[in-house]
Amino acid sequence: MNQTGLTGETLLELRQVSKSYGDLHALSQVDLTVPTGQWLSIVGPSGSGKTTLMNIVGAMDKATSGTVLLDGVELSQLRPKDLTTIRRDTVGLIFQKFHLIPHLNAVENVMVAQYYHSMPDEAEALAALTRVGLAGRASHRPAQLSGGEQQRVCIARALINYPKLILADEPTGNLDAANELIVLDLFHSLHAEGTTLIVVTHDPEVARQGQREIALDHGKVVSEVRHG
């Protein structure tokens, strides 16, 4: 047990977490525990609170009430500056729309995350691109890459600082079937190495790749399924 009450195996714990935007209750008293190394899929219809949950877990937003413990740190009490530190050190983010910087090439987009984390290392960034199968596309800018390639750059950027948690928001939402397979293979590889993954998806096939699947509806966890 550490000072926050989490066991050594628990990376994330949400206790009675709620989030409201005025009269809109995006999340209502959500309880959730994610052990280190687990691949959790979050599904649910639009407006169910998936993205809100992602933002809170990814230290990009604060809960209106409740407790969010990430790697032993209570996020709800942190100042914006400390939330930045959490995002930098603990979380790797993968987006549906990739969010690559258009005027930087692939390797530079990966190095941006290194720069704000510690120190840019081009060789290490190239190694990350090699890992996602883009060694030959390192000098290409996002506009010169396909959607699948852009998403793989986004994955390389997310894992370059060895985060404890990777948060992926609809990572295959903009990809064709072939690229979806490539991305899922990468997730399997990361999971096999012990990385904790939380993947928000609409796609039941993608959701089934995780060890565990929870469904959100109207801001509440309405079901939970464990996969093989």
Place this chain on the structure above:
Amino acid sequence: MFFRMVRHALARGQGGRVMIAATTALGAAVATAMLGIMFDVGDKVNQELKTYGANIVVQGHGAAVLDGLYDIESTAVGRTPLAESDLPKIKTIFWAFNILGFAPFLESQAALSQDGADPPAPESLVDVRGTWFAQPLDLPTGEHAVAGLAALRSWWEVEGGWIADADRELAMIGSGLAASQDLALGDRFTLTGSGGQVSLRVAGIISSSAEEDQAVIIPLATAQALAGRPGEVDTVEVSALTTPDNDLARRAARNPDALSISEWETWYCTAYASSIAYQIEEVMPGAVAKPVRAITESSGSVLEKTSLLMLLVTVLSLIASALAIANLVTASVIERAPQIGLLKAVGASDGAVVRLVLAELAAIALAGGAAGYGLGLVFGQLVGQVVFSSSITPRPVVAGLVAALVLLVVLGGSLPSIRLLVRLRPADVLHGR
């Protein structure tokens, strides 16, 4: 990595950044031109005003130096005459190079009769002015100069032409007199004065919109012979490039003895109309030199108003630039919100993002400011040539001022977008919340 990001952002940036650079350049160009003109305008306005006549009148008088400095009367009647031989000394004073021109005058009246008029016209008494037209001078310093009415009355409309000082049988007459006496170019007439009689031919008819329109203007030597006053001059009009009067000049005008030694030296070594007049009196004993109040005051007033106008145009253009930059930078930040949100999402602090955006802006402002400065120099030269018919001297102080102003304008214009940057939350722009 920081400079790599800035460099790539600039090299592959959107058109908005070109607009920011263009806006900065425009503001810098106007500021450079206006400030350049403002710093140069004193000399230009003075030179321009000097073309409209003399600003110092020298008369023969035994009065005390600078007595009644601002109560000048232009009449020379009853005054002690000046010696023509003393006139070249005017170009030997401390501020000799500021003396743009001068002309002596000897005034008299003579009876005019037309030669060969049929029927003979009755004689009429007319004003006669003897002067130099373009008299070459050998100065006591060994230098040479030219002085005379042609330079001092450059705005006169002359039918025919200016006459030379050596043309003793030629005359210029005022257009009013020509009309009343029915004289035309080439007509001959005779003047009879107290010293003798001269026969003259009309070589020029002048339109001055002043009292000279009713006078006969002849070479000084001819006038001296006609009036029987050899070597004498009544007045000398001097056109000098002067510094507008300030409090020191006004106090000196009232009583130069009341100045401290350092004040006196400052006054003496500054080209105030009063100090130049004082120096003329020093080289011409017995003469009284007085600034013509209307001209000197007009000069100061025009200068102040012109400078104020330039300053206002500069300030307004910079305010306009700042507002435009504020809009453009804010639009650019909004356009780049996902990128900025991404940087924050991967761990960039607010300060780091602000530094990045400001570095980009600084580079854009540097390029725009440099281009604007160059453009402003050209624009200033154009204004100088068109308005003052002379070039504007580039001054380092203008470059420094423009650099500081551009920095101020860009920083000021960036403030709204910096606030926006700091408030921007990654969740809002990356996930659309």
